[in-house]
Amino acid sequence: MADEGHSHRRSGRLIELLTNVDRRIIFLVIALAVALPLLFPLNLPVRPSREATAYFEALEALDPGDVIIFSFDYEPDTMAELDPMSLATLRHAFRKDLRVIALTNYPGGPGIALRNLEQAATEYGKQPGTDYVFLGYNPDYSATMLRMGESIQATFPTDHSQTPTAEIPLLQEANSYADIPLLVTVTASALAEYWIIWAGGKYGQKIITGNTAIQAVLIYPYYQTGQLAGFLGGLKGAAEYEKLLELPGTGILGMDAQSMAHLLIVLFILLGNVGFFLQRRAARNGGAN
């Protein structure tokens, strides 16, 4: 009888342990799961998905001298996830001698755009005005996207450094979507959807997009229907793209950490469920007794 009571108490403690792990412990374990692989990489293999390959090929298919639009549609909050894909895309573009018209639809975007543009341009010896231009931030993304289909110069009378866009050689050649074979948007919000609807749907602009993992799920249908030529989903997408480019960056570096974090979350879910089943069995047995 005493043994039975002891066993009940022990199983009760186990259930308590499994079902009520303090959230601070969970936080600590996740922090370690992310930090340790960054310090001691496991070098897990990265295999490019078809979406990332399509993204890569959309840029690869362009000819040197072609002009693309690159919209930095994110703020510093998501830069850890999105900066790797922005930088890799710009490196790809400059490596192929494409010219880039950059802009942002967020007030917090110019700092990010400038940092990425300057870094990639320096690496490939590209000059502002002729090889790339940063138009800056324009209030109201819907009006901006629609108006650019008519005239980029009218939408942005000056670029970010206040140079009149009418005087910028690059914009004299490419002044609307009709002159742009590809538009890239890297975003953490629904702006990818808006580009697809307004620039793609209304003006027939070909679009590829880089997204946070959570937003990637949202734009999946557009890729399947061909409204989107390719996309990168989260840090994994960035890693796949880096792999295709053979330019390893922080995307590939982050894959080990992400794998470990996902694995731990799955383990926590399993632990919780084991506790839940034990609890249910104990309740059933208790009821039967």
Next chain:
Amino acid sequence: MKKTGPVILGFLVGILMLVQYFTPNAWIEARYNNVLDWKQVVFGMTLILGVVSLFLYHWRKISRRQSGWGYSVVTIGGLLFMIFAALIWSPEAGPYRWMFDYVQAPMQATMFALLAFYVASASYRAFRARGFHAALLLTAGVIVMLGRVPLGELIGVRIGETHISLATISSWILDYPNLAAKRGVMIGVGLGMTATAIKIIVGIERTYLGRGA
């Protein structure tokens, strides 16, 4: 007139925006561009409105010495510092850029990073196989979670020439069951949007004028 004027204006602009989608006429296109220009002007004004509201809200807190007024001093201080730093130096260099790179960016990135911790704690707490449907959801969730990272590529079986990994199953789940459900929601949301637009154009929906239902 206070409400009739905006409703008439809304009707005219709404009809213009609708008609322009169906006609390539140059005159209508020019008016459409006018509306887009005005839209940007109005949006710019809302940013000013927001800043003024923020300033007044925190100013009141400071002047009344309400609890936590010290934080309001930091808010207003930060706001004024960034405005003047951008005006005196430039947003591309100097103190503004420094504050952006080393204060604003890490703080915002930290907020986003919290998501990893919250996803872990919420999944652990709520993801329980309470019944058949919940178990199905749980299984799909686990497969997608592992299938979306390189680890998922390594876990799988080889059947003949084909390697079926968690990544393959995860792609199937995302491509078919997930998309089917998503499209259902999207169609409903699309119709809701169109219905709201029509209601605003004909003046049935007037919430934007500040009248609750």
Next chain:
Amino acid sequence: MHELSTHPVWHAPPHRGDRRTCQKALSAAAPPRAMVLLGMGRQNALRLLGMGLWISTALLAAPRAEPTPAPEAGAPIECRLDVRDAPNDKGTALEICWRAPADSADITVYAIERRDPETGDWQPVGTVSPAVAARDPQGGFRHQDRRAIEPNRTYAYRLAVVRSGARGAPPETLHTAAATGVARAQWFNHDRLPAAIAVLLFSASLLLFIRWARGGRDLFIRRIAGLEAVDEAVGRATEMGRPVLYSPGLDPMEEVATVASVNILGQVARKCGEYETRLIMPNRDAIVMTVAQEVVREAYTEIGRPDLYDPNDIYYTTQSQFGYAAAVCGTMMRERPATNFFIGHFYAESLILAETGNATGAIQIAGTDSDSQLPFFITACDYTLIGEELYAGSVYLSREPLLLGALKGQDAAKAVILALLLGGTILMLAGVDIRPLLG
């Protein structure tokens, strides 16, 4: 004036926009891809409605490829050039069309030039690779010229069929052809006829149901659990002597989720007023804040308690997504609201908000049409309005006939779309291909 055989036209950069619109024009005669339409974005969902109408309209609307005579083997290199008005535009584009010659093996490029109406000089328009022909089952080429074309003016074009010389020899022009054309402005974009008909039918359906609802017809609306709980949620805050927090999401006022949220806010504010419970509302958009202030003030006035209204409780925070999340979470931690409403369109911050609310022990009611955020709200909140339930929310609470009628009109349109989806699926499964009927 340049001679075509000496003009290095094959070096002229191809005009990308032209190439794309050219492809579009070539594919315009292709059947509409039903599955593509099914996957259109939410704003484009109406096209689904138009799909059913396509059969009846496509024959009238879609430009059709003219039948092409099969080229004879061994025929001389010869092209017939045709310059046509580009359809569905404001008269600023011309389409240069020609057919591939029978023996096109040696052709390396087709070069197009246009005569400047002012100076009479021939200027390069673009080059087309013969490989493009593979994309057109008719073996034809189309190239759109959209550079500085004025409506109702005649433009002359010429086409050079060029073969590159062997081992550094100069390129050779095999054949030239010339034609003229005039661009005309159109009043209606025929490509969008199905969408126009769908909009008209959908509007008619909405107005019809609104009329029925106004006429007193009983229109059923099912129970929405999350909204049934509004009373209980506000009551709990009252009992605990703590405020209610309301977040309208991150989208601006023009978005339907925000419109629906502000409508529900009116009802929640009325309840808060009745129970004399403080309502706090941090905003990310200044216009939404202004509208919300007005809505709450009117709600308090309607129940005879305008004195309860404090504009300081409905305030602006920041445009930044996670700055906003930080502000709302901070408010939750400091003010400890007993009830949280997250009603509107949310993004990745949804779980941060809901988990913080969960940690403070608040009862939480969420509602969003953001499908990627629904799992988080369902996990961390007590009640969640899913997708259209959010839009139906204000109707459910107010039973306003105008809004109820509109909701029913949407249902009718959805039924039509469902029928089309089912019909299309059955036809596909039965192996019946109706695409040839669509042009």
